[in-house]
Amino acid sequence: MYRIDGVSTQGRVHRVQWVTDYKINYSVDGITFDTVQDILTYPATDKVFAGNSDTDTVVYNALPQPKVCRYVRLLPVDWFSKIALRMELYGEPPVMGQ
Incomplete structure (x- = not known):
């Protein structure tokens, strides 16, 4: 389990898709x-x-409140050309005892 408090995204490398x-x-x-x-x-x-x-631009978004979880999914709502992204999660090390 991790405490996640933010996510960064980028579009697809060498393609006009994001x-x-x-x-x-x-x-x-x-x-x-x-x-x-x-x-x-x-x-x-x-x-x-x-x-x-x-x-190529990295866009960071903070979560309104940190979430303790094991799985995270990004659900595209809108996109340019095709659905494509790179992502990075931010947060705390594993929560012990969970």
Whole structure:
């Protein structure tokens, strides 16, 4: 289990393809996934993160609240040309005892 607090994305190398908006799902067991919520809306709605506008720029997005999980999925909402991305997760080392 990790405590995830952010994600960075980039488009596809040497191709004009990238994801412009996405949602993030997370799970403890890999079966049941929850979607990161926008805590600034009432009632809370799925948070849509701004993605990329080119192939090489790194775009960092912080999660509204850290999530303790084992699995993370990025769900493209919108994209340019084709769905393609590189991603990196940020957070804490494994949470002990979980």
